[in-house]
Amino acid sequence: MNPAYQALPLLDNTYDQQFELEVADATALVQYQLHHQYLSLIHTEVPAALQGQGVGSALVEKVLRQADERHLTLIPLCPFVARYLHQHPEWYRLVAPGYRPANA
Template sequence: MAVGTVRDNRAEQEFELDIDGHRAIAAYQREGGKIVFTHTKVPKAIEGRGVASKLIRAALDAARDERLKVVAQCEFVAAYIERHPEYRDLVQ
């Protein structure tokens, strides 16, 4: 598996991760001091490899670095935070 680096594409309002020629994204909207995660998409070709978890972990770490509060409209992001209590302090 060719593992890429998570990028914050602010122009598209997406965190992106390219793996084996496929792009996974976590879409968001910034609203003042918060970031609203709206949806996560992982292409079928790279599902089941922890791609979404790596993507969301990096996105949440970036939110923490920028002192943003997180609104998890995306079910995957909400479930990830539930499974990883170290991120619960970010939730608004």
């Protein structure tokens, strides 16, 4: 993770069902649905001004860390999250078995 984003807090906006990361007066977000211990990650959105700077990856990593701390099982429906997991297979341990690749 880019060190510039490490200290930024991840906000769990339960009202809108999204995790939010504020960077330079803009907000990147991951929309989710929580059902018991299952956290479905539905959509990731990074404002155009922040794209290409590692904000989306930092956001997803923070979400994964929080899910791990809360002992949640992930259902990665968002293509961006799925790509991140493919690049960081150590996080597949959090993913529901039916959503992991065959070799994970």
